[in-house]
Amino acid sequence: MTIKNNIFRLSGKVQHYQWGGFDYIPALLGIQNTGHQPFAEYWLGAHTNAPAQLANGKTLDAFIQQHPESLGKTTQKKFGRLPYLLKILDVKDMLSIQVHPNKKAAEQEFEKENQLGVPLNAPNRNYKDDNHKPELMAALSDFWLLHGFQNAAPLIQTIKAVPEFDFMLPLFEKGSYKGLYEAVMRMDQNEVNRILQPLLDRIIPLYNANKLAKSSPDFWAARAALTFNEGDKIDRGIFSVYLFNIVFLQKGEAVFQDAGILHAYLEGQNVEIMANSDNVLRGGLTPKHIDVPELMKHVIFEPVTPQIIRGKRVTASEEVFITPAPDFELRKIILKKAQEDVFNIHSADIFLVLKGIVEATTDGFNETFKRGEAFLAVNGANIALKAIDAAEIYRASVPSST
Secondary structure, eight states: OOOSOSEEEEEOEEEOOTTBBSSHHHHHHTOOOTTOOOBOEEEEEOOTTSOOEETTSOBHHHHHHHOGGGGOHHHHHHTSSOOEEEEEEEESSOOOEEEOOOHHHHHHHHHHHHHTTOOTTOTTOSOSSSOOOOEEEEESSSEEEEEEEOOHHHHHHHHHHOGGGTTHHHHHHHHHHHHHHHHHHSSOHHHHHHHHHHHHHHHHHHHHTTOSOTTSHHHHHHHHHHHHOBTTBOOTHHHHHHHEEEEEEOTTEEEEEOTTOOEEEEEEEEEEEEESOOOOEEEESSSSOOOHHHHHHHOOOSBOOOOOEEOEEOSSSEEEEOOSOSSOEEEEEEEOTTOEEEEEOSSOEEEEEEEEEEEEEETTEEEEEETTOEEEEOTTOEEEEEEEEEEEEEEEEOOTTO
16 A cells, blocks of 8 residues: 655644643644643654554554554665654653653563563653664753753762761762762662752742752752651752752753763753653652662763754755664754755654644645644655744754664
C-alpha cells in the first residue's frame, strides 16, 4: 500500500503533570483551559504512551507501522520506527532530579520489569520502553535548569559556603562525586531533616522577601522545599541543587543531555526533542515515583562543564542545533512575511508552527498552518513553505547521515 499524500496534519497529546503552567500551552494551541489544569507538555511523536493523531483519526505510530516507507529506507532499517519525540514544555514548578539510561541498559531493564510482570502503566514502573533518551532542549523563554555535577573547585566553594554542609568535604575528598552523592541520596530521612532544616529556616524567609537571586542555589532550594516537602519529610533532592550546575539559557539557546547526566528543569518554556522514549529515573523534587538505587545505577559520576548550543545557519531561513545523537535533529525555521523556502525530506519530519502562519505546498497539495498547528512530511517530499505572516517553525528530523 503506497501513501497518496506526503503531508499530513497532526495533533499532539497534552500531558497534565502537576508542575506545568496553566496558560502557555493552551494559548499556543488556541484552546481554553476551563478546568484550570496544569498543561506541562505537548507531545508530537509516535510513542505508544501518547501518539500524535492524523486528521483521519489514525495514530502516528499506527500510520508508520502501516507505511514504513514513510521513514525512508535508512531510518526504517536502522530504527524500524519514528526514532524521535518532539515536545513543548511549560515548567512552572521545578521538576524531578532525573537521569536517563543508555540504550543497552534500557533494553535489559525494560525486559527485566516485563519478566517481573510490572504493568507498563504502573506508577512504580521505572522503564516504560526499551530505548535510551538523549535529549536536546531549546529555550523559548528565559530558562533555568540543573545540569550535571559542578567541577571540583566551584563544588568545594559551594560546600564551604553552607555551614550545614561541613560533613560533605571529607566525603568528597575520600569518595569523589560517587561517594558524596551516594551518601546524601541514601542518607536516613531523619538525618536529611536534621541537616537541611536549619538551612531552610535561614533561606526561606529570604526567598519569601525576594532577597535571593535565581543564580543562587539558595533560591531553588527554598522553592523546592516550599513545593515538595511533605510534613516532616524534607526532600533530599535539595542537596542536588547545591551539587549541580545551575544553568541559565536565553531564548534560542540550547543544551544537550545524554544518558547518565543528572539534570532537572527549574523554570521556563522550551521545545524539546529526544529519542522516542519515556524512560526517566527520578531521585527527588517530584511527587512521582522515586527510585534512588535505580537512578544511581545509571549516573555518570563525573563533573560536567555545560555546553550552550546555538543554532548553526544552514540556509537563508533555517538553522540546526547540532548534537551527537543519531536519533534526532532539531531545526528552527524563520520566515519573514511573504518569504518562501523549499525543504527536501529524507525521512519523516514533524513541523510545528510556533508563530505566524505558513502555507505548505507539495505535489499539488496546499494547506495553511497557523500558530500551534503541526504536520508530518514523509520521505521524498519536497515542501515549499511560504509565510503568510512572519513565522517561526520548529522541524524535527533524523540526521541525514543516519
